[in-house]
Amino acid sequence: MRISIRASATIDMGTNMSEPATKVTIATGKVGLSPGMLVRGLLRDKVTLFACLFLTILATVAVCAPWITPHDPMDQNLFMRHKPPMTSADSGLVHILGTDALGRDLLSRLMMGAQVSLSIGLLGVLVSGTFGVTLGLIAGYYRGWIDDIIMRAVDVMLGFPTLLVALFVLFVIGGGYVNLVLVLALTRWMIYARVARGMTMSLREEPFIEGARVIGASDFRIITRHLWPNLLSPVLVLATLEVARLILAESALSFLGFGIQPPSSSWGLEVAGGRSYITTAWWIVTFSGAIIFLTALSLNLLANWLRALADPVQRWRWLSKHTASQTNPLKERQ
Amino acid sequence: MTRYVLRRAFHSVGVALTVLVLVFFVGRMIGDPAVLILPVDARAEQVEELRERLGLNAPLSTQFLTFVTGAVRGDFGVSFWQQVPALGLVLERLPSTLLLAAATMAISIPLAILLGALAVLNPGSWADKSVTVASLSGVSVVDFWLGLMLILIFSVQLGWLPTSGYGDLEHLILPAVVLAASPLGRIAQIARSAVLDEMSKAYIRAARAKGMSRRRAVFRHGLKNAFVPIITMAGDETTSVLNGAVVIETVFAWPGIGLLLIQAIQRRDLPLIESTVFTVAVLVILTNLFVDLAYAYLNPRIRYN
Amino acid sequence: MTHGREVLVEVNNLSVEFQTTEGVLRAVTGLSYTVSQGETVAILGESGSGKSVSIEALMGIIDPPNGRITSGEIRFRGTNLLTMPTTLRHRINGEHIAMIFQDALAALNPSQTVGKQIGEMFTLHRGIRHREAFQYAIELMNRVRIPAAAKRAHCYPHEFSGGMRQRIMIATAIALEPEVLIADEPTTALDVTVQSQIMDLLTELRTERNMGLVLISHDLGVVADVADRVLVMYAGQIMECGPLREVYRTPSHPYTIGLLNSIPNNQSTQERLQPIKGLPPSPVAIPPGCPFHPRCPSAIELCHRVLPSLEKLPGTNRASACHRKHEVLDNAG
Ligand SMILES: Nc1ncnc2c1ncn2[C@@H]1O[C@H](COP(=O)(O)OP(=O)(O)O)[C@@H](O)[C@H]1O
Ligand SMILES: [Mg+2]
Numbered sequence: 001m002r003i004s005i006r007a008s009a010t011i012d013m014g015t016n017m018s019e020p021a022t023k024v025t026i027a028t029g030k031v032g033l034s035p036g037m038l039v040r041g042l043l044r045d046k047v048t049l050f051a052c053l054f055l056t057i058l059a060t061v062a063v064c065a066p067w068i069t070p071h072d073p074m075d076q077n078l079f080m081r082h083k084p085p086m087t088s089a090d091s092g093l094v095h096i097l098g099t100d101a102l103g104r105d106l107l108s109r110l111m112m113g114a115q116v117s118l119s120i121g122l123l124g125v126l127v128s129g130t131f132g133v134t135l136g137l138i139a140g141y142y143r144g145w146i147d148d149i150i151m152r153a154v155d156v157m158l159g160f161p162t163l164l165v166a167l168f169v170l171f172v173i174g175g176g177y178v179n180l181v182l183v184l185a186l187t188r189w190m191i192y193a194r195v196a197r198g199m200t201m202s203l204r205e206e207p208f209i210e211g212a213r214v215i216g217a218s219d220f221r222i223i224t225r226h227l228w229p230n231l232l233s234p235v236l237v238l239a240t241l242e243v244a245r246l247i248l249a250e251s252a253l254s255f256l257g258f259g260i261q262p263p264s265s266s267w268g269l270e271v272a273g274g275r276s277y278i279t280t281a282w283w284i285v286t287f288s289g290a291i292i293f294l295t296a297l298s299l300n301l302l303a304n305w306l307r308a309l310a311d312p313v314q315r316w317r318w319l320s321k322h323t324a325s326q327t328n329p330l331k332e333r334q
Numbered sequence: 335m336t337r338y339v340l341r342r343a344f345h346s347v348g349v350a351l352t353v354l355v356l357v358f359f360v361g362r363m364i365g366d367p368a369v370l371i372l373p374v375d376a377r378a379e380q381v382e383e384l385r386e387r388l389g390l391n392a393p394l395s396t397q398f399l400t401f402v403t404g405a406v407r408g409d410f411g412v413s414f415w416q417q418v419p420a421l422g423l424v425l426e427r428l429p430s431t432l433l434l435a436a437a438t439m440a441i442s443i444p445l446a447i448l449l450g451a452l453a454v455l456n457p458g459s460w461a462d463k464s465v466t467v468a469s470l471s472g473v474s475v476v477d478f479w480l481g482l483m484l485i486l487i488f489s490v491q492l493g494w495l496p497t498s499g500y501g502d503l504e505h506l507i508l509p510a511v512v513l514a515a516s517p518l519g520r521i522a523q524i525a526r527s528a529v530l531d532e533m534s535k536a537y538i539r540a541a542r543a544k545g546m547s548r549r550r551a552v553f554r555h556g557l558k559n560a561f562v563p564i565i566t567m568a569g570d571e572t573t574s575v576l577n578g579a580v581v582i583e584t585v586f587a588w589p590g591i592g593l594l595l596i597q598a599i600q601r602r603d604l605p606l607i608e609s610t611v612f613t614v615a616v617l618v619i620l621t622n623l624f625v626d627l628a629y630a631y632l633n634p635r636i637r638y639n
Numbered sequence: 640m641t642h643g644r645e646v647l648v649e650v651n652n653l654s655v656e657f658q659t660t661e662g663v664l665r666a667v668t669g670l671s672y673t674v675s676q677g678e679t680v681a682i683l684g685e686s687g688s689g690k691s692v693s694i695e696a697l698m699g700i701i702d703p704p705n706g707r708i709t710s711g712e713i714r715f716r717g718t719n720l721l722t723m724p725t726t727l728r729h730r731i732n733g734e735h736i737a738m739i740f741q742d743a744l745a746a747l748n749p750s751q752t753v754g755k756q757i758g759e760m761f762t763l764h765r766g767i768r769h770r771e772a773f774q775y776a777i778e779l780m781n782r783v784r785i786p787a788a789a790k791r792a793h794c795y796p797h798e799f800s801g802g803m804r805q806r807i808m809i810a811t812a813i814a815l816e817p818e819v820l821i822a823d824e825p826t827t828a829l830d831v832t833v834q835s836q837i838m839d840l841l842t843e844l845r846t847e848r849n850m851g852l853v854l855i856s857h858d859l860g861v862v863a864d865v866a867d868r869v870l871v872m873y874a875g876q877i878m879e880c881g882p883l884r885e886v887y888r889t890p891s892h893p894y895t896i897g898l899l900n901s902i903p904n905n906q907s908t909q910e911r912l913q914p915i916k917g918l919p920p921s922p923v924a925i926p927p928g929c930p931f932h933p934r935c936p937s938a939i940e941l942c943h944r945v946l947p948s949l950e951k952l953p954g955t956n957r958a959s960a961c962h963r964k965h966e967v968l969d970n971a972g
Contacts, residue, residue, distance in 0.1 A: 047467070155345065155349075156348065156349050156352050159346070159349035159615075159618060159619055159622055160349075160353065160615065160618065161573065161576060161577050161611070161614045161615055161617075161618045162577065163577035163578070163580060163581075164577060164580060164595070164611055164614050164615075165356070165611070167580065167595070167599070168357075168360060168607065168611055169360060171599050171607075172360050172361075172363050173363070244473075244474060248474070248476060251476060251478075252476075252477070252478060252581050255478050255581065256580070256581060256584065256596065271476075271478065271479055271482070275482060278482055278485070278486055278490070279486070279490050282486060285479065285482050285483070285486075286483065286486075288479075289476050289478075289479025289480075289482070289483065290479075292476045292479065293471075293474055293475060293476050293479065296473075296474035296475075296476070297470060297471055297474035299474075300470045300473055300474050301467075301470055304466070304470060
């Protein structure tokens with residue numbers, strides 16, 4: 001009862017993370033995300049609606065980029081270097097966002113870059129999420145020594161300066177698409193392991209899991225049929241947040257020259273390319289960075305909204321590594 | 335309490351050792367350090383001689399032992415690039431990075447707590463919504479881009495602040511503000527939800543029944559109990575700031591260890607890379623340890639058990 | 640009993656609503672009652688019937704935007720608290736009206752010593768310095784018979800037993816000698832022997848200081864020996880009210896009968912122990928007519944349609960919100 005109250009209020013308040021009930025009862029029932037709930041909630045929340053629209057358009061553009069770029073993103077034209085936005089090209093087409101130092105159309109490059117940046121974010125999340133959730137499920141379900149080992153690894157990895165380690169590793173094995181995805185996944189899986197383990201440990205004690213065990217369901221069946229569906233909402237929220245994080249990390253690494261390598265394009269790389277000309281061609285850095293910011297912001301708004309909907313009791317404090325074990329209701333370390 | 339401290343300290347040492355192992359083995363994958371140091375046209379005998387001198391012909395286990403014992407004494411070897419002990423170079427640059435990190439946290443923590451508390455004073459109000467959107471923007475900020483944009487506006491266009499460099503307060507402002515955006519956002523979010531969480535507890539209602547205004551209850555009771563998640567988040571963010579410093583220091587040519595790391599990587603200066611990564615790792619580990627201890631201190635239930 | 644004692648609190652037609660997903664939740668509807676000096680008023684009802692919310696409204700701690708007082712007035716010594724500026728409003732709490740909560744552990748700040756929390760009453764309202772306030776706190780702890788008070792004042796709430804924690808709450812509440820003391824299920828979380836000690840302490844303090852005491856409970860047995868008057872609440876509304884003895888002996892509402900039948904060892908009815916059938920209505924979907932009709936054994940067609948108003952029983956100072964109050968009364972008597 002109270003649970004749904006909180007959820008509703010968060011819809012009303014748009015982007016807020018929770019609502020001011022004067023009493024909190026810890027949720028014992030599971031609140032899932034139903035499609036109807038999502039649509040109704042979205043229509044009532046303009047900010048998140050815009051974020052979703054933006055992301056949808058962006059994803060469509062990224063997928064269709066090879067066919068719909070107004071110019072050839074690789075087409076260099078030294079007569080057209082550093083042309084400001086809205087300059088007309090010889091072909092009569094307009095360079096809406098201007099051109100870069102090699103006379104290439106910035107909009108077309110950002111569209112191609114969208115493909116790279118978005119897919120790295122998604123793939124990185126897919127890899128780290130799968131790996132982390134699997135380990136977390138195993139740790140939480142079997143407990144014992146395997147739990148000790150996995151959680152010790154999580155603790156140690158969380159103590160690392162991750163960006164530095166990523167830099168270091170990328171420097172050694174070289175940048176590029178695949179390496180970047182792997183390194184990003186390597187530095188972010190721990191958070192999923194934490195969430196999955198915490199949820200699993202609490203779910204394990206629930207009667208429906210006990211029941212399944214009693215009637216002789218295999219561990220595999222219990223994990224896939226009973227545990228995983230209950231993990232879906234929190235993991236979905238977490239994954240949305242992480243896509244934003246990885247896109248930011250990718251852009252930073254590419255900016256520093258350790259990520260995507262030219263002539264491929266990624267948003268971070270475009271910012272790096274425009275950096276030397278910032279005083280003469282402001283539009284390169286401005287637009288390339290703005291698109292990263294807007295994407296990350298949309299994802300964060302979406303995640304925030306999903307979180308409020310799926311997780312009214314705010315178990316999301318797990319996302320912080322210390323509070324993870326220290327203040328969440330499903331105590332981990334101790 | 336003592337047991338708790340010892341356990342956390344022990345854990346920290348474990349993490350530090352793991353970082354050492356990682357640094358060593360990944361480092362060896364770069365290629366033959368002797369080849370890296372010598373000029374490209376060096377003769378084979380010269381390479382061989384250097385390999386012997388650097389101990390690279392010994393078995394990997396012996397090399398590892400030498401590395402670890404050296405590292406524990408603070409000896410990561412001589413920088414290829416500058417021909418002086420590598421750790422010395424790092425420690426020389428350390429204060430400027432610490433200054434930047436401290437300035438960043440000094441901006442973001444109080445401001446974030448204030449924003450969080452402000453949001454809670456009137457949940458659901460415009461102030462509250464603005465705090466949420468602002469904090470999410472902070473989290474989504476592309477720090478190097480924000481840095482470049484601020485340089486464009488405040489240094490190039492308006493000419494108020496220097497574009498880059500190190501020295502007085504003027505140089506500190508832009509990089510610190512840029513670095514503060516993301517911790518500000520994250521801590522404000524956690525502060526808001528932590529205080530809101532506290533506000534829904536019975537002891538806050540009891541405090542108000544004692545005759546306290548809502549505002550006073552927020553600041554007197556709610557905030558203090560919300561400090562545990564806030565402090566832990568602040569600790570996490572300090573470590574992210576140390577990470578973020580790598581990027582921001584290059585944008586602002588701030589002579590800290592982040593910039594040093596990039597320079598070392600460009601010069602393939604293995605001892606310098608290793609000592610930089612290790613130093614940052616130690617900083618991160620110390621921050622985490624500090625947070626664990628602060629947590630214990632703030633929570634009487636741990637303090638007395 | 641009624642020799643012109645001053646009326647302290649007067650609640651008139653109070654309604655409180657909460658905004659929820661399922662719609663508007665009417666937690667309290669049209670509640671009226673008074674509390675006079677030296678008098679103990681018990682508010683009874685199953686859990687969820689709106690007892691705590693009505694008290695939160697009285698203490699001014701219902702928070703917008705979710706919670707809203709939609710109608711009514713709450714007067715303290717004649718002044719309407721609801722129209723008072725908030726800056727003055729919260730000063731009434733603690734000074735004139737004080738409150739004790741059900742779960743003392745949750746109601747105490749976990750990270751402050753109990754001495755400091757009791758002493759806060761003095762620092763907050765009287766501007767007394769912390770050290771001096773701490774001394775007062777120790778005196779109060781002695782007053783509520785907490786052993787080794789001077790030493791224990793330095794302890795944190797989790798270091799006390801449930802009964803001791805409730806004593807700490809009481810010490811805090813009586814610190815400034817309030818005229819009205821409200822106790823929201825003060826003994827629900829405690830075991831039986833401790834329960835009676837706490838009840839004794841409360842009555843003793845009420846007599847000593849001539850306070851008005853509001854005692855909230857879902858347990859008719861607990862208040863039987865101490866209350867002067869009772870209010871029986873159901874679904875946010877008063878079903879029946881009047882002097883405790885009369886209500887217990889001859890209940891005029893089927894809900895009260897149901898409640899009385901569900902307490903063990905009750906002599907007022909001859910029937911065996913039997914809980915009321917069914918469940919209280921969801922507060923977002925209170926049935927039309929009398930809210931109790933779906934569970935009521937004596938409901939007639941009228942009860943499904945028309946909400947009975949709370950009417951005085953002639954010749955008494957009792958009132959009942961039952962269409963068939965007279966039949967019910969005759970059957971009981
Ligand atoms: N802050 C709140 N938000 C929403 N609903 C609430 C809130 N506080 C109380 N309620 C609802 O009001 C009704 C009455 O609650 P309460 O007064 O606590 O009952 P009780 O008689 O057990 O003290 C319940 O249905 C409860 O769920
Ligand atoms: Mg109650």
